[in-house]
Amino acid sequence: MPPKTQDVANLSNGNIYLVFYNVFLSLGWLIVLIQTLHHLVYEAGSLDGLWESTSSVLKIFQSLAILEVIHAAVGLVPSSVAMVIPQVTSRLVILWPVLCAVNNTHSSIGLPMLLVAWSVTEVIRYAYYFLSILKHVPSILTFLRYTLFIVLYPLGVTGELLCLYAALPTVAKTRMYSISMPNALNATFDLHSTLIVFALLYLPVFPMLYMHMFAQRKKVLGKSKKVD
Amino acid sequence: MPRVASLSQPFRGILEFDIAYGTLDPKEGSHKKPSSSVQSEVHKNKTQLRGSSTVLDVKKSLHQQKKVLYPERQEVRMEQKGKSLKDSDTLQQLGIKTKDDRLYVKDLGPQIGWTTVFFAEYAGPLVIYLWVYQRPWLFYGDRAGDVLPTSLCTHIAAGCWTFHYAKRLLETQFVHRFSHSTMPLFNLFKNCSYYWGFTAYVAYHINHPLFTPPSTTQLYVSLAAFLLCEFGNLSIHLALRNLRPPGSKERKIPYPDGNPMTKLFNAVSCPNYTYEFGSWLAFTTMTQCLPAGLFALAGFYQMAVWALGKHRAYKKDFKNYPPRKAILPFLL
Numbered sequence: 001m002p003p004k005t006q007d008v009a010n011l012s013n014g015n016i017y018l019v020f021y022n023v024f025l026s027l028g029w030l031i032v033l034i035q036t037l038h039h040l041v042y043e044a045g046s047l048d049g050l051w052e053s054t055s056s057v058l059k060i061f062q063s064l065a066i067l068e069v070i071h072a073a074v075g076l077v078p079s080s081v082a083m084v085i086p087q088v089t090s091r092l093v094i095l096w097p098v099l100c101a102v103n104n105t106h107s108s109i110g111l112p113m114l115l116v117a118w119s120v121t122e123v124i125r126y127a128y129y130f131l132s133i134l135k136h137v138p139s140i141l142t143f144l145r146y147t148l149f150i151v152l153y154p155l156g157v158t159g160e161l162l163c164l165y166a167a168l169p170t171v172a173k174t175r176m177y178s179i180s181m182p183n184a185l186n187a188t189f190d191l192h193s194t195l196i197v198f199a200l201l202y203l204p205v206f207p208m209l210y211m212h213m214f215a216q217r218k219k220v221l222g223k224s225k226k227v228d
Numbered sequence: 229m230p231r232v233a234s235l236s237q238p239f240r241g242i243l244e245f246d247i248a249y250g251t252l253d254p255k256e257g258s259h260k261k262p263s264s265s266v267q268s269e270v271h272k273n274k275t276q277l278r279g280s281s282t283v284l285d286v287k288k289s290l291h292q293q294k295k296v297l298y299p300e301r302q303e304v305r306m307e308q309k310g311k312s313l314k315d316s317d318t319l320q321q322l323g324i325k326t327k328d329d330r331l332y333v334k335d336l337g338p339q340i341g342w343t344t345v346f347f348a349e350y351a352g353p354l355v356i357y358l359w360v361y362q363r364p365w366l367f368y369g370d371r372a373g374d375v376l377p378t379s380l381c382t383h384i385a386a387g388c389w390t391f392h393y394a395k396r397l398l399e400t401q402f403v404h405r406f407s408h409s410t411m412p413l414f415n416l417f418k419n420c421s422y423y424w425g426f427t428a429y430v431a432y433h434i435n436h437p438l439f440t441p442p443s444t445t446q447l448y449v450s451l452a453a454f455l456l457c458e459f460g461n462l463s464i465h466l467a468l469r470n471l472r473p474p475g476s477k478e479r480k481i482p483y484p485d486g487n488p489m490t491k492l493f494n495a496v497s498c499p500n501y502t503y504e505f506g507s508w509l510a511f512t513t514m515t516q517c518l519p520a521g522l523f524a525l526a527g528f529y530q531m532a533v534w535a536l537g538k539h540r541a542y543k544k545d546f547k548n549y550p551p552r553k554a555i556l557p558f559l560l
Contacts, residue, residue, distance in 0.1 A: 181438035187518035188433065
């Protein structure tokens with residue numbers, strides 16, 4: 001059931017931009033997903049070269065998510081900045097200082113886990129968004145968005161923590177991206193401690209977000225059941 | 229008789245709570261129940277509410293039915309998503325008369341007294357800073373104390389930090405008047421994490437053996453600014469306290485009083501927050517420490533949110549509200 005012409009014509013400029021944004025990102029993540037699955041199937045599960053196959057596209061499309069902070073800040077989307085920032089930040093912390101900076105994370109079993117979890121989630125999420133703007137979300141998509149998370153969210157979190165753990169020894173030894181005293185601003189930054197604190201934050205935050213998704217699922221899927 | 233419907237956890241759905249609407253005062257309301265059945269309800273529920281009963285009486289009755297729901301934990305409303313009713317409102321004023329009239333009760337969750345919260349929030353930073361000031365091995369390893377002598381700046385910073393939080397504790401005890409007696413328990417955990425966490429973060433850097441103090445001029449000018457802002461903040465707190473005498477519920481526009489520091493009221497609605505930010509800005513330049521700057525910024529963000537809300541409320545309540553900004557003169 002394609003959207004009505006009138007519905008599309010009535011879209012604001014902001015929403016037209018969002019349709020393009022969400023379509024673009026959905027397709028980008030689809031590429032990451034295909035690259036990941038292709039590698040895992042054809043390399044019979046070997047992790048050699050998995051990072052090399054997927055990293056270019058992954059870096060582009062995950063980094064683009066920063067735009068979502070701006071979308072929330074200017075009110076283009078209903079999400080609050082306070083919700084978007086932690087989500088985008090956590091992905092970028094795993095992507096840049098962990099995966100990109102430290103090579104031995106590429107041979108962690110966490111890598112395929114997070115690649116699958118992230119790409120499947122994002123393909124569905126961005127597709128859901130652009131179809132919502134066009135007001136034609138197929139119920140199967142709604143179902144997938146609010147059901148697959150049950151497996152994908154823990155899968156992704158586990159993958160992220162495994163990669164982070166694999167990175168720690170190298171970060172500690174090389175003191176990469178870290179600043180010590182003395183300096184003019186009397187500031188320090190220790191990437192190693194920061195990553196550990198970051199990992200510890202998963203303990204309270206993950207259950208909260210997971211439960212929130214279940215509540216959302218009940219609200220959204222429960223409602224559509226009543227309508228039928 | 230009027231029923232009290234309850235929302236949110238721990239009650240699922242509507243809690244039907246029969247308030248026996250008594251007939252003891254024949255002048256009350258238009259209820260049509262004959263006295264005999266009302267008497268039996270009174271006997272069953274041990275409650276007795278009339279037109280002159282207040283919202284607080286309703287809360288107390290509900291507390292008797294549900295032990296976990298002490299009055300401070302309840303918010304009573306006319307509509308399910310409506311505004312909170314005042315404890316002093318009477319059922320008659322609210323138009324609660326017949327059995328089809330309803331009140332809604334929201335469970336605010338476990339509550340904790342304001343003074344308890346403030347004590348924990350402010351005593352923590354005091355204790356933690358002074359502990360880190362001793363250069364404990366937990367933060368700095370052994371021998372950190374005798375690597376480099378503590379600079380004058382570090383000593384003064386410890387003095388300022390202590391002064392600020394000691395002042396806050398004293399104000400909580402002797403100056404401030406709180407409109408609510410409690411707040412949700414979760415806030416205690418959240419607020420303490422913020423205060424204690426930032427204290428450890430700032431203290432670690434200023435008391436570090438490799439801390440580099442700024443020039444003596446920068447140190448003393450900043451110290452003067454810090455003390456001035458602390459005095460300004462206290463002046464505003466005292467002025468606000470005198471604005472509403474105990475027992476009165478009158479809301480008034482704050483104006484400058486005899487103290488020249490209160491002249492800032494002419495420029496902003498919440499000069500206490502302006503001075504507080506000034507203190508932390510001065511503390512930052514005094515120590516030339518980025519973590520202190522981040523702490524000042526975080527505090528400013530929160531206070532700006534509060535100031536903008538307060539400013540909006542003032543403008544709504546008073547048609548003749550003077551032209552002021554919320555927190556930063558001429559700017560915000």
